[in-house]
Amino acid sequence: MKKPTPPVSGAAPNMKQVAEAAGVAVSTVSRALTNPGRVNEKTRTRVAEAARKLGYTPNAAARSLRMGKSKTIMIVLPGALYYGASQIIPLALAGIDGLLARNGFKILIANLDREEATEQHIINLAGSGTVDGAIVLSSAPPSVGGRSLKDLGLPVVAMLHDISDQGVPSVITNEHQIMCAATELLIAEGHRQFLYVAGPDGVYHEVHRYAGIREAIARHGLPESALTRTEGVGAYQEGFNIGFAAAEQLLAMAPRPTAALCCSDDAALALLKRLLDEGIEVPSEVAVMGFDGAAVGALFRPALSTIEQPATEMGTRAAALLLEMLAGEEVPPVTVVDSTILRRGSA
Amino acid sequence: MKKPTPPVSGAAPNMKQVAEAAGVAVSTVSRALTNPGRVNEKTRTRVAEAARKLGYTPNAAARSLRMGKSKTIMIVLPGALYYGASQIIPLALAGIDGLLARNGFKILIANLDREEATEQHIINLAGSGTVDGAIVLSSAPPSVGGRSLKDLGLPVVAMLHDISDQGVPSVITNEHQIMCAATELLIAEGHRQFLYVAGPDGVYHEVHRYAGIREAIARHGLPESALTRTEGVGAYQEGFNIGFAAAEQLLAMAPRPTAALCCSDDAALALLKRLLDEGIEVPSEVAVMGFDGAAVGALFRPALSTIEQPATEMGTRAAALLLEMLAGEEVPPVTVVDSTILRRGSA
DNA sequence: TTGTAGGCGTTATCAA
DNA sequence: TTGATAACGCCTACAA
Numbered sequence: 001m002k003k004p005t006p007p008v009s010g011a012a013p014n015m016k017q018v019a020e021a022a023g024v025a026v027s028t029v030s031r032a033l034t035n036p037g038r039v040n041e042k043t044r045t046r047v048a049e050a051a052r053k054l055g056y057t058p059n060a061a062a063r064s065l066r067m068g069k070s071k072t073i074m075i076v077l078p079g080a081l082y083y084g085a086s087q088i089i090p091l092a093l094a095g096i097d098g099l100l101a102r103n104g105f106k107i108l109i110a111n112l113d114r115e116e117a118t119e120q121h122i123i124n125l126a127g128s129g130t131v132d133g134a135i136v137l138s139s140a141p142p143s144v145g146g147r148s149l150k151d152l153g154l155p156v157v158a159m160l161h162d163i164s165d166q167g168v169p170s171v172i173t174n175e176h177q178i179m180c181a182a183t184e185l186l187i188a189e190g191h192r193q194f195l196y197v198a199g200p201d202g203v204y205h206e207v208h209r210y211a212g213i214r215e216a217i218a219r220h221g222l223p224e225s226a227l228t229r230t231e232g233v234g235a236y237q238e239g240f241n242i243g244f245a246a247a248e249q250l251l252a253m254a255p256r257p258t259a260a261l262c263c264s265d266d267a268a269l270a271l272l273k274r275l276l277d278e279g280i281e282v283p284s285e286v287a288v289m290g291f292d293g294a295a296v297g298a299l300f301r302p303a304l305s306t307i308e309q310p311a312t313e314m315g316t317r318a319a320a321l322l323l324e325m326l327a328g329e330e331v332p333p334v335t336v337v338d339s340t341i342l343r344r345g346s347a
Numbered sequence: 348m349k350k351p352t353p354p355v356s357g358a359a360p361n362m363k364q365v366a367e368a369a370g371v372a373v374s375t376v377s378r379a380l381t382n383p384g385r386v387n388e389k390t391r392t393r394v395a396e397a398a399r400k401l402g403y404t405p406n407a408a409a410r411s412l413r414m415g416k417s418k419t420i421m422i423v424l425p426g427a428l429y430y431g432a433s434q435i436i437p438l439a440l441a442g443i444d445g446l447l448a449r450n451g452f453k454i455l456i457a458n459l460d461r462e463e464a465t466e467q468h469i470i471n472l473a474g475s476g477t478v479d480g481a482i483v484l485s486s487a488p489p490s491v492g493g494r495s496l497k498d499l500g501l502p503v504v505a506m507l508h509d510i511s512d513q514g515v516p517s518v519i520t521n522e523h524q525i526m527c528a529a530t531e532l533l534i535a536e537g538h539r540q541f542l543y544v545a546g547p548d549g550v551y552h553e554v555h556r557y558a559g560i561r562e563a564i565a566r567h568g569l570p571e572s573a574l575t576r577t578e579g580v581g582a583y584q585e586g587f588n589i590g591f592a593a594a595e596q597l598l599a600m601a602p603r604p605t606a607a608l609c610c611s612d613d614a615a616l617a618l619l620k621r622l623l624d625e626g627i628e629v630p631s632e633v634a635v636m637g638f639d640g641a642a643v644g645a646l647f648r649p650a651l652s653t654i655e656q657p658a659t660e661m662g663t664r665a666a667a668l669l670l671e672m673l674a675g676e677e678v679p680p681v682t683v684v685d686s687t688i689l690r691r692g693s694a
Numbered sequence: 695t696t697g698t699a700g701g702c703g704t705t706a707t708c709a710a
Numbered sequence: 711t712t713g714a715t716a717a718c719g720c721c722t723a724c725a726a
Contacts, residue, residue: 012474012499014703025713030705040711055494057474061417062703064408065718072455085432085643097458101465106472107456108419111444118448125453127359127404129719147402152359240642266643273646295587296432296613296643299620361719372697377721387695409719412702476703 013054021050033058064129073100073322074131076122076149077111078138084239084266086292088311089137092159095315096135103323105132120144126152133322135159139204141168155325159318161204164333169325171318171335173309175205178339179212180219182261182289182307186347187220191259191287194227197246197271199263201232206263209291213261228257239266247274250286259287259347265294265306272300272346287347293339302345310337360401369397380405411476420447420669421478423469423496424458425485431586431613433639435658436484439506442662443482450670452479466491473499480669482506486551488515502672506665508551511680516672518665520656520686522552526559527566529608529636529654529688534567538606538634541574544593544618546610548579553610556638560608575604586613594621597633606634606694612641612653619647619693634694640686649692657684 019026024043032039032047039047050056064070075096077089097107108131110122119142125131126149133155134141140163141149141156150156150168158164159171183194196213199206210229217227233245246267250257262268268290275286282288282302290297293308314337321331366373371390379386379394386394397403411417422443424436444454455478457469466489472478473496480502481488488496488503488510497503497515505511506518530541543560546553557576564574580592593614597604609615615637622633629635629649637644640655661684668678 012476016703026703027705027714028712031712034705038711043711055474057471059412059703060472060475060477061408061411062718063705065406065412065702065720066704066706068718070408085641090437093456097456101468106477109440109444109454109456121448124404125407127402128407129359130407130453240646269643269646273648276648294432296616299587299616300647301620301623362721363719373720374698374722375696378696381721385695390695406719409702410721412704412718413720413722415702 012059013056014059015056018047018051018054018056021054022047068129069132070106070130071104072106072108072131073319074108074110074122074125074134076134076136076138076142077109079111079235079237084237084264085269085294085296086239086265087294088160088292088309091311092137092315092318095312095317096319097315099316099319099323118142123147123149123152126154133157133326135318135322136161136163136168139163141166155322157318157322157325157331159314162334169321169331169333169335171314171321171337173314173339174336175208175339176212176215178307178341179209179261179291180216182341183213183216184220185341186259186261186287186289187216187222192222192226193255193257193259195246195250195253195257195260196227196229197242197260197262197267198230198232199236199242199267200234203232206232209261209263228253236264236266239264240270243267243270243272244274247271247278250275251278257286259289261289261291263291265290265292265297265304268304268306268346269294269297269300272304283345283347289347293342298344300346305341305343305345305347307339308342309339313337359406360403361406362403365394365398365401365403368401369394415476416479417453417477418451419453419455419478420666421455421457421469421472421481423481423483423485423489424456426458426582426584431584431611432616432641432643433586433612434641435507435639435656438658439484439662439665442659442664443666444662446663446666446670465489470494470496470499473501480504480673482665482669483508483510483515486510488513502669504665504669504672504678506661509681516668516678516680516682518661518668518682518684520661521683522555522686523559523562525654525686525688526556526608526638527563528559530560530563531567532688533606533608533634533636533694534563534569539569539573540602540604540606542593542597542600542604542607543574543576544589544607544609544614545577545579546583546589546614547581550579553579556608556610575600583611583613586611587617590614590617590619591621594618594625597622598625604633606636608636608638610638612637612639612644612651615651615653615693616641616644616647619651630692630694636694640689645691647693652688652690652692652694654686655689656686660684 015026015029019029032044122142123144136158139161156168158168162170162172164170230246272288290304290306297304324331362373362376366376379391469489470491483505486508505515509517509519511517577593619635637651637653644651671678
C-alpha cells in the first residue's frame with residue numbers, strides 16, 4: 001500500500017478510532033451519532049461513551065464533502081466595517097446570528113469594497129461549496145462578469161435593500177411611507193420649508209426616502225420650493241461629514257428651512273451639533289429628524305428625534321427566509337418590517 | 348458498480364469535468380491550477396481556459412479534507428452583538444478582516460453568551476477542523492469541561508484582554524499606564540476628588556484601569572478618600588445605565604468629585620447628559636473623561652474627552668500574530684499597542 | 695511533463 | 711441491527 005502524505009494530523013480523533021474503541025464498525029458509529037433511532041440502544045450508548053471519552057468531533061470538511069452542504073451562511077456586508085453611531089449593521093447581525101446559530105449554522109462574514117478583487121472572492125466562496133446560502137446587506141449582490149451570487153444556484157436573501165426585481169427575496173422597511181408620515185407630522189405642526197440631508201446619490205434608500213418626503217409635500221399642496229435636497233457628499237460611513245456639509249448649506253439658505261430630515265443619525269447628530277454651535281435653537285428654529293434610531297441619540301440635548309429601523313427584526317426575518325428557502329419552500333419576494341417615528345425632542 | 352446517492356449536485360463543475368474539457372488528466376488540472384510552474388505552459392493555458400469557461404471553483408470541503416486545513420479563522424466575540432457607541436468591536440473586526448482576507452482566509456464569527464450551549468458550539472467548530480485558528484475578543488477562551496480552545500492544539504490569539512498567563516499570546520493596550528497618565532493630567536490641573544465610573548466587577552479592564560488611577564493618586568500623595576469607585580451595575584453593553592447610575596451617585600456625594608473617569612464612552616456620555624441636565628457645568632464643575640474614543644463623542648457639547656483605543660491596529664496585530672503562529676513562528680506573549688488621551692472639551 | 699492511484703473522514707447503499 | 715464498501719473532490723507520491 002502506498003503511503004500518502006500525512007496531511008497534517010493533529011490529535012483530532014476520527015470515526016475509525018471511535019469505532020475501534022467501541023468495538024463496532026465505522027458505519028455503525030456514523031449511524032449511532034446521526035441517526036440514533038436506527039441502532040440498538042446498547043450499541044448506541046457504547047459508541048456515545050467512546051466518542052465522549054476520545055473527545056470526538058465529526059470532521060466538518062468530510063461531512064461537507066460527502067453531504068454537499070456546509071451548514072454555513074455567508075453574510076455580505078457593505079463597505080468597511082465601520083458604521084458610525086447607527087448600529088444598524090451590528091443589530092442586523094445579532095438578529096441573523098441568533099436565528100441561524102440556533103439552527104446549527106455557522107456564519108461567514110464577507111465584506112465588499114475591500115482592497116482586492118473582493119467580489120471575486122465572494123463569488124468563489126459561493127462557488128466552492130463553502131456556504132449554503134447568503135444574506136446580502138449591500139445594495140447589490142456581488143457579481144463578476146455578469147455572474148452573480150444567485151446565478152450560482154445559491155439561496156440568497158437581501159435585507160435593507162429591495163432587490164426583488166433581481167429575483168432576490170428582500171427584507172426591507174417602509175422607508176417611503178415612514179418618511180412621508182414624518183414629513184406630514186412636521187407639516188401638521190406648521191413647518192413649510194424642508195431640507196433633506198441626503199446620503200450618497202442614487203442609492204436605493206435615498207430614492208425612496210426622498211420620494212416619501214416629496215409625496216407628503218405634494219399631498220399637502222406645498223410648492224416644490226418647499227423642499228431642498230443636499231447633494232450627496234459621500235458614503236453613509238462618512239455620516240458626520242454629510243451632516244456638517246448640510247449645516248453649511250442650511251445656514252446659507254434663505255428662507256431658512258425650519259425642518260431638516262436626515263438620511264442617518266450620524267448626519268443628523270453632526271448637523272445638530274453645528275446648528276447648536278451657531279446658536280440656533282433646536283427644535284424651535286430648526287427641527288432635526290434623524291434616521292436609524294441610534295441609541296446614543298437619546299443622550300443629546302435636545303435628544304435626537306429619529307426614525308427607528310427594526311434592524312434586529314429585519315435580521316431575524318432575513319435569516320428565517322433563508323432557512324425556508326433552504327428547506328425548499330416558497331418565500332414572498334418582499335417582506336416589510338415597519339420603522340417607527342421616535343420623537344425625543346429635536347423634532 | 349454501486350450507485351451511490353448523488354449528494355445534492357448543483358451544477359458546480361469539478362476537476363474531472365475541467366480535465367475532460369481540457370483533454371488532460373485530473374492531476375494535471377490540479378497542478379496547473381495550484382502549481383503552475385510544474386506544468387507545460389501550453390497545457391497550463393488550455394486548462395486555465397477550460398476552467399474559466401466552465402466557471403470552475405475548487406471545492407473547499409474537498410481541499411480542506413485533503414489538506415487538513417480550512418483557511419478559516421474563527422473570531423470569538425463577547426456577549427451580544429451590540430456594542431453601544433464605542434465601535435471597538437467593529438473596528439477591531441475591520442483590522443482583523445483586512446489582514447486575514449488579504450491572506451486568503453475566511454472569517455467565521457462565533458459569539459459567546461448566546462442562549463444555547465455556545466461554548467460547546469465554539470469548541471466543536473475548533474475540533475471539527477472547521478477553523479485553523481481563532482482570535483478571541485472575550486475575556487476568556489471558551490472551554491467546556493476544562494477543555495479549552497488552545498488545548499485542541501489550535502493557534503489562538505487574544506485581543507483586548509491579556510491572557511498570556513494561560514499561554515495565549517495577547518494584544519492589549521496600555522490601560523493601566525494611560526489611565527494613570529490621564530489621572531495625573533487632571534491632578535496637575537487641580538483636581539483632587541475623583542470618581543471612577545466602573546464597568547462590571549472583577550473584569551480585566553476594570554482591574555487595570557482602576558489600578559492605574561490609584562497609582563496616580565498615590566504617586567501624588569493624595570489620600571485614598573480622593574478616589575471613589577462606583578459599583579459595577581452591569582455589562583459594558585449597558586453602558587448608558589452605568590453612566591446614569593454613576594450620575595446619581597455623583598450628585599449625592601459630598602464633597603462632590605470634580606472629575607469623573609469612565610470605563611466607556613457610553614457611560615461617559617450618559618453621565619455627561621445627566622450632569623448637564625442637572626445644570627452642572629462640564630468641565631468647570633465636573634470634568635468627564637471617557638474611554639474608547641467613540642467618534643460620536645466629538646459631537647457632544649462639550650465634546651467628550653476620552654482615551655482612544657487603537658482598536659483597528661490591535662485587530663491587525665492580532666491577525667498578524669495568528670498568521671505567524673500558523674507559519675510555525677514564535678510570537679511574543681504580549682503585544683502592547685498604545686492608547687492616547689484625546690482631549691476634546693469635557694475634561 | 696503527464697498520468698495513475700490512493701486516501702483524507704464521512705455518509706449511504708446494500709448485503710448479511 | 712450491523713458491517714463492508716463505494717463514493718464526495720481534491721492533492722500528491724510515484725511511475726511512465
